[in-house]
Amino acid sequence: MILIGERINGMFKDIREAIQNKDPEPVRYWAKRQQEQCAAYLDINTGPTVEKEDQPAVMEWLVKTAQEVSTLPCCIDSTNPDAIEAGLKVHRGKAMINSTTADQWKMDIYIPMAAKYNAAIIGLAMNEKGVPKSAADRIALAMEIVVNCDMHGVPMEDLYIDPLMLPCNVAQEHGVEVLETLRMIKTLADPAPRTTMGLSNASQRCTNRHLINRTFLIMSMACGLDSAIADVDDDALLDAVAAANILLNKDIYCDSFLKTFRSR
């Protein structure tokens, strides 16, 4: 399971203030902290309060600041292509682009960008019409992204399809469709594209969010989920992932599997 730490996001108050005050400390703290907590990527998002024209500079600053103290690559998260490219330019190592949808005009921007910077890319199984409900409709959009990546020479191992989980309190019927989508994504190409998910979406404005998140994560892993953008500061979540890795025969069992999982 490739965990993408969600915490460096301007939606969170401490990061928003850090951006406003150009204070690197909170960014450094979460970059280090998330690396210790088994994250493989740091999601970097300026948040919606930064003006569109300032987003490239803020993104650049966030990526540089995070990589000053962490060896992890970043998952550069923005709806603004200029901000993403600014992040990619200063990024060290193999970045991830978060994200494109299946709209042709977006794919025409982001997929060549992934090829140019040799970055991985997250493809959302949705378009301007919104999030499809059924697994079949999600898969049709995922296939559009697969074909476009293939056309631009982005290898399937670098494509992460996000079947788009919605909050379970208001869009409860989407959960099973997402699980079915995850299963079907593996049949789209050989080698198969990878899969990811914005996990915390599942529990927006619900009670017991941690429980809902980790339960859905484990169910999704059983259906072929390779990666998730998640709260890696949640130890119960890490324990559950470690156990799921064992049960899916991805890690070799040992009695100290929780510790081994964390020491990588």
Added chain:
Amino acid sequence: MGLTGLEIFKQLPKTNCKDCGQPTCLAFAMQLASGKASLDQCPHVSDAAKEALDSASAPPVALVKIGKGEKELQLGNETVLFRHDKRFEHPTGIAIAVNDNDSEIAFKVGEINKLVFDRVGQTHNVNLVAVVNASGDAAKFAEAVKTVQDNTGFPLVLISEDAAAMGAALEVAGANAPLICGANAANLDAMVELAKKYDAPLVIKGAGLDELAALVEKAGYKKVILDSGAREVNKVLADQTQIRRQALKKFRPFGYPTITFADNPDPIQAIVDAGVYIAKYAGIVVLNTADPSDILPLITLRLNIYTDPQKPIAVESKIYEVGNPGPDDPVFVTTNFSLTYFCVQGDVEAGRFPAYILPVDTDGISVLTGWAAGKFTPEKITEMLNTSGIADKVSHRKVIIPGGVAVLSGKLQELSGWEVLVGPRESAGIPSFYKQRWGN
């Protein structure tokens, strides 16, 4: 194995004409991938695309047969790089070479016929006799092939790159589907013609992997064995790995079994090389030696490598003697799971005392598993004591059972009439158990 949507889409005309009833070619590809549509619904798909899609659904390594009758050798149908992922399907065929200018061909073939060994209660043998056109003479080659064929039941490998010599040899042996070895860049057309005429499998040899792939495509023949041309062990290993790896990725020209030659003049090196080829995907390994001491380790290695890792390996259920036991020595009962048996045997040996070990047939499962599954019972142990002949070998009537199944002792003693000693839970405790409890 189904095709992926992307593989299908790449073969479609991409006109989005809707003649198939789907809004786009991509949607049609998805319907095909999920089995909800068939390819003939598209009127514009090319024959080349049809063939590509057909062959993409074939297994990654084709099944190729050599010879006829009960000694027919089947190769291919492999699906993994590592045996622990599933299993290796068809054991490497071992071929022993004889030269056509040898004066004692019949005698040599007689020696090859004797390469039959008994391993874990089954017989295992070599599979093929390779006749090498070392003389360069067509008539001599055909004559040698006839002598070999008259003296062995094994299928033949005919080794000559001269199409005329091969034609002469096939007049003698062609009816029995020998392996034609073989075609290369210079003689490809003639050899393919011969292979088609006799419907026999054909080795295609390239100078390196690129030429090999090109020749296989050019030949257009489907009963193929691959030879990358490499002869040094490091190069063969690299080529074997690439061929298997690419085949599993469905690179069609490499979707066939391979042939390798362990012909190092140093016999020990040749056997070590052959061991590498058996472990690393060779369909056939050709050797120049018929010395049983060279062949036995290879037969054993092949047996081990090609066992199914998901099935427990059992030892034969019979009396095993450790050291030179006499009538006063102890009798240990265990199960015929190989790991269990070899633990006990190793620990008895480490104790440096003679003993008998009786592994009860539990279908190859361990003591506690066998006990829980009702396969290691007082009845089964009694039967083993009564039918194995152990009673004739020892003057006492004492049997030692594993400590893990101490609860069986009362019932076993009642049923068998033997005095039951409960041993330690771990076989590592056997030596000290022996010192304290045996012979006093």
